[in-house]
Amino acid sequence: xxxxxxxxxxxxxxxxxxxxxxxxxxxxxxxxxxxxxxxxxxxxxxxxxxxxxxxxxxxxxxxxxxxxxxxxxxxxxxxxxxxxxxxxxxxxxxxxxxxxxxxxxxxxxxxxxxxxxxxxxxxxxxxxxxxxxxxxxxxxxxxxxxxxxxxxxxxxxxxxxxxxxxxxxxxxxxxxxxxxxxxxxxxxxxxxxxxxxxxxxxxxxxxxxxxxxxxxxxxxxxxxxxxxxxxxxxxxxxxxxxxxxxxxxxxxxxxxxxxxxxxxxxxxxxxxxxxxxxxxxxxxxxxxxxxxxxxxxxxxxxxxxxxxxxxxxxxxxxxxxxxxxxxxxxxxxxxxxxxxxxxxxxxxxxxxxxxxxxxxxxxxxxxxxxxxxxxxxxxxxxxxxxxxxxxxxxxxxxxxxxxxxxxxxxxxxxxxxxxxxxxxxxxxxxxxxxxxxxxxxxxxxxxxxxxxxxxxxxxxxxxxxxxxxxxxxxxxxxxxxxxxxxxxxxxx
Numbered sequence: 001x002x003x004x005x006x007x008x009x010x011x012x013x014x015x016x017x018x019x020x021x022x023x024x025x026x027x028x029x030x031x032x033x034x035x036x037x038x039x040x041x042x043x044x045x046x047x048x049x050x051x052x053x054x055x056x057x058x059x060x061x062x063x064x065x066x067x068x069x070x071x072x073x074x075x076x077x078x079x080x081x082x083x084x085x086x087x088x089x090x091x092x093x094x095x096x097x098x099x100x101x102x103x104x105x106x107x108x109x110x111x112x113x114x115x116x117x118x119x120x121x122x123x124x125x126x127x128x129x130x131x132x133x134x135x136x137x138x139x140x141x142x143x144x145x146x147x148x149x150x151x152x153x154x155x156x157x158x159x160x161x162x163x164x165x166x167x168x169x170x171x172x173x174x175x176x177x178x179x180x181x182x183x184x185x186x187x188x189x190x191x192x193x194x195x196x197x198x199x200x201x202x203x204x205x206x207x208x209x210x211x212x213x214x215x216x217x218x219x220x221x222x223x224x225x226x227x228x229x230x231x232x233x234x235x236x237x238x239x240x241x242x243x244x245x246x247x248x249x250x251x252x253x254x255x256x257x258x259x260x261x262x263x264x265x266x267x268x269x270x271x272x273x274x275x276x277x278x279x280x281x282x283x284x285x286x287x288x289x290x291x292x293x294x295x296x297x298x299x300x301x302x303x304x305x306x307x308x309x310x311x312x313x314x315x316x317x318x319x320x321x322x323x324x325x326x327x328x329x330x331x332x333x334x335x336x337x338x339x340x341x342x343x344x345x346x347x348x349x350x351x352x353x354x355x356x357x358x359x360x361x362x363x364x365x366x367x368x369x370x371x372x373x374x375x376x377x378x379x380x381x382x383x384x385x386x387x388x389x390x391x392x393x394x395x396x397x398x399x400x401x402x403x404x405x406x407x408x409x410x411x412x413x414x415x416x417x418x419x420x421x422x423x424x425x426x427x428x429x430x431x432x433x434x435x436x437x438x439x440x441x442x443x444x445x446x447x448x449x450x451x452x453x454x455x456x457x458x459x460x461x462x463x464x465x466x467x468x469x470x471x472x473x474x475x476x477x478x479x480x481x482x483x484x485x486x487x488x489x490x491x492x
Contacts, residue, residue: 067176067259067435068455070249074172075165075450075457077250084164089465091150091157096472098147103472104135123317130314137309140301149294156287158462159280166280166448168248173439175241175248177432180256182238184428188421189231195417196224258431261375261438268372271445272365279364279446285357292350299343305331367444375441378434385427392420 075081110129118124136143200220207217245253266274276282312324332339396416442448450457465486473479 078168092466095150096469100472106133127317133311138307140304142301152287152291156284159284163280171248175245178241181432182241186234189234285360289353292353296346371441375437382430388423
């Protein structure tokens with residue numbers, strides 16, 4: 001989730017939602033049972049409005065943008081995907097160029113010259129024109145292996161593109177849940193400001209009739225200023241989350257609907273076994289190993305002789321046509337050890353690629369394990385937070401009733417309110433964590449793709465361009481003209 005703040009930060013921020021309420025309440029002493037009941041009743045009324053607002057926000061969102069909508073937009077608008085698709089097309093052209101190296105190379109040349117002194121009767125300008133052709137007919141399979149090596153690199157680049165697709169979609173999930181969570185925190189802090197404003201009004205009324213001192217009013221004013229400061233900070237966090245969403249999805253967020261965790265039916269062992277067989281980064285590493293092994297064989301073939309068929313036809317200024325056909329055989333005799341060094345270097349790179357495959361396999365298994373642990377922790381946190389809400393609500397109702405009988409103070413009531421509100425904030429963060437963690441599990445398995453998620457998008461076919469260029473068509477061929485049309489369409 002590069003580029004987005006961790007959703008774990010929400011739990012740190014949530015503790016600041018209502019802290020001023022309780023911290024400052026410990027400094028207040030309410031005189032008289034009747035005055036205490038009046039203040040408590042005002043706060044409780046505001047509290048129920050706040051809880052209703054937060055509950056509606058969580059359970060009954062307006063019909064608007066869904067997570068599937070955001071993922072669709074991210075897939076369609078991603079510049080990162082466009083960049084890596086272009087890199088894949090460039091890799092496809094490497095195959096075309098390797099194929100072209102096995103085909104005849106035909107060139108033309110024309111020359112004109114003036115000589116001095118000129119022989120008697122000679123033309124002032126001597127002109128010639130010729131066409132030459134060259135075709136390698138034997139090279140120990142070097143050029144054919146070069147084609148196969150480039151094909152392996154193309155397959156690896158396709159897997160890299162699939163991995164980028166997963167990154168784009170996971171960033172969109174993270175940004176979506178971040179905006180939702182930050183919006184909920186803003187709502188809670190707005191409710192907090194309303195509660196303290198109500199308390200401040202009650203304090204001013206009691207001050208006007210001489211029941212409390214100016215100090216008590218000042219404490220309430222300080223609490224309200226602190227609450228407004230925290231609200232401003234929450235709104236700033238939401239603004240930053242909205243910017244991250246815009247970067248990930250391609251447009252500003254509207255009203256985002258609640259999202260459910262992605263279905264994960266595999267156990268952790270099944271997920272690891274699946275990941276080591278299907279994750280794009282592992283497949284890319286496998287293709288890199290295959291390409292490295294082919295490169296060694298190409299380096300060894302460079303030590304062998306090559307056989308080429310050559311041909312030439314030319315005409316001079318007198319119209320005399322000359323033709324020549326021949327076979328050329330050649331190979332290295334001494335190159336100062338550079339060919340052997342090249343082979344050893346290629347072997348070292350092959351060994352490095354194999355080690356990279358091993359490292360990638362271990363990393364993928366670890367990532368699967370980490371993703372599952374995050375998911376299980378988020379589920380447990382969500383369940384515990386739900387239980388905490390139920391228990392805190394019962395406790396608040398009991399403390400409220402006891403306060404009406406004079407057995408509890410306003411501070412006790414506000415502490416009970418704090419417990420309930422903190423539990424709701426915990427639930428918001430846990431729900432966001434669970435959704436992101438579930439999609440993280442899919443990503444570590446290699447399943448966070450538009451295909452697996454069944455997104456309503458026109459999916460990019462990585463083989464379409466390759467099939468057009470794999471035979472190295474010329475610019476004048478039907479296939480070459482089709483390529484021109486494809487590239488013009490892409491560039492628009």
